Each structure stands twice: as C-alpha cells, then as structure tokens.
Amino acid sequence: MNQPVFRCSVCGRESAPDAHAYCCSCGGAFELAFEPPAFDLGGIDHSEWSLFRYRRFLPLPDNSWRDVTMGEGMTPAVRLDGDTWVKVDYAMPTLSFKDRGAALVIALCKSLGVRRVIQDSSGNAGNSIAAYAARAGMECEIFVPKGTSPGKIDMIRSYGAHVEVFDGTRDETAEACRAKARAGEAAYASHVFNPFFYQGTKTYVYELYEQLGALPDNLFVPVGNGTLYLGVHLALDELEKAGLLPRRPTVWAVQSERCGPILRAFTQGSDAPADVRPVPTMAEGIAIGKPVRGAQILRLMRTHGDRAAVIPEADILPARKALAGRGFFVEHTTAATYAAYLACRKAGLVQGTSVLPLCGAGLKSQGK
Numbered sequence: 001m002n003q004p005v006f007r008c009s010v011c012g013r014e015s016a017p018d019a020h021a022y023c024c025s026c027g028g029a030f031e032l033a034f035e036p037p038a039f040d041l042g043g044i045d046h047s048e049w050s051l052f053r054y055r056r057f058l059p060l061p062d063n064s065w066r067d068v069t070m071g072e073g074m075t076p077a078v079r080l081d082g083d084t085w086v087k088v089d090y091a092m093p094t095l096s097f098k099d100r101g102a103a104l105v106i107a108l109c110k111s112l113g114v115r116r117v118i119q120d121s122s123g124n125a126g127n128s129i130a131a132y133a134a135r136a137g138m139e140c141e142i143f144v145p146k147g148t149s150p151g152k153i154d155m156i157r158s159y160g161a162h163v164e165v166f167d168g169t170r171d172e173t174a175e176a177c178r179a180k181a182r183a184g185e186a187a188y189a190s191h192v193f194n195p196f197f198y199q200g201t202k203t204y205v206y207e208l209y210e211q212l213g214a215l216p217d218n219l220f221v222p223v224g225n226g227t228l229y230l231g232v233h234l235a236l237d238e239l240e241k242a243g244l245l246p247r248r249p250t251v252w253a254v255q256s257e258r259c260g261p262i263l264r265a266f267t268q269g270s271d272a273p274a275d276v277r278p279v280p281t282m283a284e285g286i287a288i289g290k291p292v293r294g295a296q297i298l299r300l301m302r303t304h305g306d307r308a309a310v311i312p313e314a315d316i317l318p319a320r321k322a323l324a325g326r327g328f329f330v331e332h333t334t335a336a337t338y339a340a341y342l343a344c345r346k347a348g349l350v351q352g353t354s355v356l357p358l359c360g361a362g363l364k365s366q367g368k
C-alpha cells in the first residue's frame with residue numbers, strides 16, 4: 001500500500017491525512033507528498049473494471065476502496081468527427097466526471113473511520129460525494145447555491161443526503177460550508193481542498209493513454225476550480241517522467257466569458273486569479289469566481305505553454321444541440337467546452353487531434 005502524506009502548498013508543513021483539518025493551520029491548501037512508481041501499462045490490473053485498475057499508481061492507504069467503488073471510470077473515448085474525439089465521462093455512476101475524484105476521497109474517509117461528511121458544490125461534485133457517502137454508509141450534507149438545476153438537487157436528495165440550498169453565489173455557498181467544517185461538525189469531503197480528488201481525476205489521462213495507445217495533440221479541459229485540469233497535469237507529469245510522451249499535449253483551459261478569473265489573469269500576465277464579478281451563465285459548473293488553487297493553475301499554464309479558450313455564451317445552446325444531433329446529450333457546462341473548442345478551431349488556432357471531456361449528462365441541467 002502507498003502511505004500518503006499531506007503537504008501544505010504554502011508553508012510546506014507535512015501532516016498525516018486528517019479528515020477534519022481540510023487545510024493547513026496557515027490556511028494553505030494541501031498537496032499530496034506522493035511519488036507513484038513510474039507509469040507503465042504493465043502495472044494495470046486488467047481484472048478490475050473501474051479506475052482502481054490503476055491502483056498501483058494511486059495513494060490508497062488500504063483496501064477501503066473495495067467497499068466504495070461503483071465501477072467508475074473506464075469511460076468510452078469516441079471519435080466525434082475528423083480530428084475531434086470525445087471522452088464520455090458522463091457514463092459514470094452519478095453521470096459526471098466527479099465520480100473519479102469522489103471515489104478516492106470517500107475511500108480515504110472510509111479508511112480514516114469518518115461517519116459524516118459535508119461538501120459544497122454547483123451540483124455534480126455534491127451528487128458524487130452524496131452517492132459515494134451513501135455507498136460507504138456515511139451521513140452526508142451538501143450545500144448548493146440557489147438556482148442550481150433542480151435535477152441535480154433531486155438526485156442528491158435521492159441518495160439520502162441533506163441538501164442545504166444556500167441563498168448566495170457559488171463562492172458564498174462554499175464559504176458557508178467551510179464555516180461548518182471549521183466548527184468540526186463533519187469531515188469536509190471537498191473536491192477542491194482534498195488532494196485525493198486530483199488523484200482520481202488524473203485517471204482521465206491514464207485511460208486515454210490506455211485506450212488510444214498515445215495521447216492526442218490537444219486536451220480541452222473546462223476550468224472552474226480546476227479539479228480535472230489539475231488531475232490532467234498530474235498525469236501528464238507522470239507519463240512524461242516515465243518517458244511515455246514524445247510530446248506533451250497542449251492543454252486548453254476553458255472558461256466562460258461571463259466568469260473567467262483564470263483566463264483574465266493569464267491574458268494580463270498576473271500570478272493570481274483576477275477579481276471578477278461572475279455574471280450568471282448557462283455553464284453553471286464552471287462559474288467559480290474565486291478558484292482556491294487558481295495561482296497553482298496559472299503557474300502550470302505558464303510552465304507548460306497551455307492555451308486559453310473562451311466560451312461564447314451565445315454558442316452554448318447551439319453546441320448542445322449539435323452534440324445531441326450526433327448522439328451525445330450533455331449538460332450545458334459540457335456543451336460550453338464544445339462551443340469554446342469550435343470557436344478556437346474556427347479561428348484556426350487548433351492543430352492536430354483533440355479530445356474533449358463530456359463531463360456531465362444532459363438530463364442534469366434540464367430546466368436551465
């Protein structure tokens with residue numbers, strides 16, 4: 001087993017994973033001090049039909065994952081047209097890519113003996129945590145902002161979780177949840193703060209590598225708090241280190257024209273996310289005005305020559321219709337990534353093959 005250690009991203013202090021201290025006493029977010037063995041297709045357990053087939057490269061303290069897994073991961077990678085591929089990450093137990101991270105976070109909570117979790121979410125991460133908490137026999141409470149798609153709220157309740165619909169923005173909702181976590185009322189199973197979440201989302205790239213035999217030229221990734229984005233770079237670092245990448249793919253960070261603190265800072269050459277006043281957007285899943293790990297995302301974008309892609313709001317519905325016309329019924333936030341991709345391609349900015357994640361299912365954002 002791989003024994004993980006939490007390390008503060010600000011002061012460097014190391015500590016054992018603790019379900020109740022969600023960040024360092026200095027306020028810094030934790031990273032994971034964890035060095036997996038060099039990635040190698042031979043290390044995959046082909047008898048395991050979930051992302052835990054990669055467990056040789058995951059920081060699992062024990063076998064708790066066996067009581068938690070619902071077969072998440074192993075989603076199809078399909079050619080949409082020409083050089084464009086999609087990875088159907090809505091084909092997951094709770095219909096979004098967040099199950100990758102939730103499976104890891106709840107497996108950690110289970111191994112730490114946690115009985116009660118709380119979490120804040122625009123809907124999908126809350127759905128995932130609620131489902132995995134139910135599976136692990138934990139009580140769960142999810143904070144969502146007012147205006148969250150009713151389908152997502154109904155689904156969270158169906159897992160037996162309590163839903164707190166908070167009268168405020170997404171960022172204010174997160175702060176209300178954190179205040180409760182600080183009061184010690186429950187473990188904060190946060191997709192943003194808990195570094196295990198990114199160990200789950202990194203399997204997105206492992207799978208692409210296993211499925212396609214190589215990585216594409218471009219990876220388009222929606223960025224709100226950046227849980228998929230950060231997982232993608234973790235995996236790219238590992239594959240590069242293992243000598244498996246002749247060329248690192250270009251990562252395109254996708255944000256809304258109505259809420260783009262990372263893209264604005266990137267364009268302005270700033271090290272910290274820009275202060276933005278989020279205007280409501282159909283891309284509710286990425287409407288994050290204050291991304292906790294924003295400075296880290298900006299550092300990675302600069303280090304690796306990432307590109308920025310802006311979502312034109314008016315193109316979201318046509319993009320959703322176009323994907324459905326090809327058989328893929330996705331939620332608005334996912335259509336938004338496709339809209340940004342089409343805009344970049346039309347502008348002649350994209351060369352070679354591209355993979356887009358279909359992060360969320362269409363039924364989730366009906367009624368938007």
Ligand SMILES: Cc1ncc(COP(=O)(O)O)c(C=O)c1O
Pocket residue numbers: 096122123124125222223224225226227228229285286288331333334359360
């Ligand atoms: C469908 C969908 N896509 C993308 C994202 C963005 O994820 P993150 O905030 O981790 O960047 C979310 C987040 O909830 C989402 O629900």
Ligand SMILES: [Zn+2]
Pocket residue numbers: 008009010011012013024025026027028
């Ligand atoms: Zn610290």
